[in-house]
Amino acid sequence: MQFSRDQSETLIEIMKWRRDVRHFSSTPIPEDVMTRLGEAMELSPSVGNSRPWRVLRIRDEDRRARVSELFERCNKEAAASYTGEARQEYLKLKLAGLREAPEHLAFFTETEPQEGRGLGRQTMPETLFYSTVMAMHTLWLAARAENIGLGWVSILEPGELAGILDAEDSWRFTGYLCLGYPTFTDAEPLLHRKQWQSNKQSVWATR
Amino acid sequence: MQFSRDQSETLIEIMKWRRDVRHFSSTPIPEDVMTRLGEAMELSPSVGNSRPWRVLRIRDEDRRARVSELFERCNKEAAASYTGEARQEYLKLKLAGLREAPEHLAFFTETEPQEGRGLGRQTMPETLFYSTVMAMHTLWLAARAENIGLGWVSILEPGELAGILDAEDSWRFTGYLCLGYPTFTDAEPLLHRKQWQSNKQSVWATR
Numbered sequence: 001m002q003f004s005r006d007q008s009e010t011l012i013e014i015m016k017w018r019r020d021v022r023h024f025s026s027t028p029i030p031e032d033v034m035t036r037l038g039e040a041m042e043l044s045p046s047v048g049n050s051r052p053w054r055v056l057r058i059r060d061e062d063r064r065a066r067v068s069e070l071f072e073r074c075n076k077e078a079a080a081s082y083t084g085e086a087r088q089e090y091l092k093l094k095l096a097g098l099r100e101a102p103e104h105l106a107f108f109t110e111t112e113p114q115e116g117r118g119l120g121r122q123t124m125p126e127t128l129f130y131s132t133v134m135a136m137h138t139l140w141l142a143a144r145a146e147n148i149g150l151g152w153v154s155i156l157e158p159g160e161l162a163g164i165l166d167a168e169d170s171w172r173f174t175g176y177l178c179l180g181y182p183t184f185t186d187a188e189p190l191l192h193r194k195q196w197q198s199n200k201q202s203v204w205a206t207r
Numbered sequence: 208m209q210f211s212r213d214q215s216e217t218l219i220e221i222m223k224w225r226r227d228v229r230h231f232s233s234t235p236i237p238e239d240v241m242t243r244l245g246e247a248m249e250l251s252p253s254v255g256n257s258r259p260w261r262v263l264r265i266r267d268e269d270r271r272a273r274v275s276e277l278f279e280r281c282n283k284e285a286a287a288s289y290t291g292e293a294r295q296e297y298l299k300l301k302l303a304g305l306r307e308a309p310e311h312l313a314f315f316t317e318t319e320p321q322e323g324r325g326l327g328r329q330t331m332p333e334t335l336f337y338s339t340v341m342a343m344h345t346l347w348l349a350a351r352a353e354n355i356g357l358g359w360v361s362i363l364e365p366g367e368l369a370g371i372l373d374a375e376d377s378w379r380f381t382g383y384l385c386l387g388y389p390t391f392t393d394a395e396p397l398l399h400r401k402q403w404q405s406n407k408q409s410v411w412a413t414r
Contacts, residue, residue, distance in 0.1 A: 001224045001392045008352035010217045015250040017208045043222040049396055049404040055411040078329045116404050122285045124361045130340045137341045145215035154331045165414050185208045189256055197256040197323050204262040207270055207372050
């Protein structure tokens with residue numbers, strides 16, 4: 001299988017227009033689109049082919065409200081760690097769209113999967129979590145290509161979140177995703193545009 | 208920006224044909240292709256826009272040989288943890304292409320970045336590592352679209368690897384990537400084809 005220059009440029013365009021979305025319309029995502037996103041996620045890499053991601057789709061209004069409240073509390077605590085102007089800047093940022101987003105997906109990692117038979121993770125057990133992260137990133141890109149916005153919420157206390165969602169004991173919370181149609185699209189990261197943190201070019205060093 | 212059905216299908220094709228490659232030709236990757244891969248990686252998401260990935264391109268023959276030897280030792284230790292038929296099966300798997308791959312990239316995570324000003328990682332500091340993982344996955348997909356194979360080597364002891372490569376004290380080893388032209392392409396994962404671990408469909412539960 002050989003990909004063309006046009007195809008690789010399409011991938012780059014999708015990556016350029018992927019954003020962490022916090023401004024959602026409440027329009028539902030059609031079920032066939034959600035199915036396609038799930039199918040795309042199955043193509044993700046994982047250590048030893050262990051596929052340790054465990055996905056909960058949160059539909060219960062009470063649980064969704066409790067997750068939003070947990071975010072609001074954790075975000076208030078985070079704001080309190082800044083002082084002066086930085087705190088004012090922080091408080092102006094919209095860091096999640098939990099109340100508006102039509103879809104909430106909670107990602108956990110199974111820490112003791114049978115699948116994969118331990119391959120590839122004896123010196124680096126954290127590769128299980130890394131596998132879940134790549135599945136989330138796969139979903140993110142697939143969502144963008146379907147013109148759906150996705151926002152990753154990490155301002156949540158993992159143990160409390162697992163409790164709200166009745167997660168299995170062997171699962172560990174890895175990240176919470178909001179999905180929905182974005183109210184605008186942008187090629188520039190929000191934190192860059194809002195002058196919280198500019199895009200800083202990486203350096204590759206040689207050894 | 209709206210993507211078309213054709214464009215989203217191109218993304219899915221690239222994902223379908225992405226593999227963990229361990230069979231490389233020694234043909235060098237042209238420098239302009241390496242530059243494009245680096246540019247693609249800049250489009251990766253990161254917590255608080257912190258971009259904590261630190262990339263070392265390993266060109267020194269002695270260091271490359273020491274990394275290969277470290278892998279071989281760690282892989283032998285991993286094999287010893289299996290018994291009977293599983294050990295025989297494990298020993299038959301080719302789990303890295305370090306000796307043949309023309310490019311070696313070591314990825315570390317800066318654990319105390321100034322960039323991002325701590326945003327998004329107070330309850331989940333591991334999101335710094337997750338950001339590096341998404342940069343590696345971005346590179347993986349971009350490489351596949353350029354018809355270049357990439358293999359992720361995790362069978363390495365992190366502290367010893369950091370020593371071989373003279374990594375900074377505040378960096379933590381996250382993963383080692385081999386890149387090169389693959390000697391074959393496949394839409395089926397090697398561990399599935401070799402019957403080590405079949406592709407098991409994920410289940411999304413509802414809460």
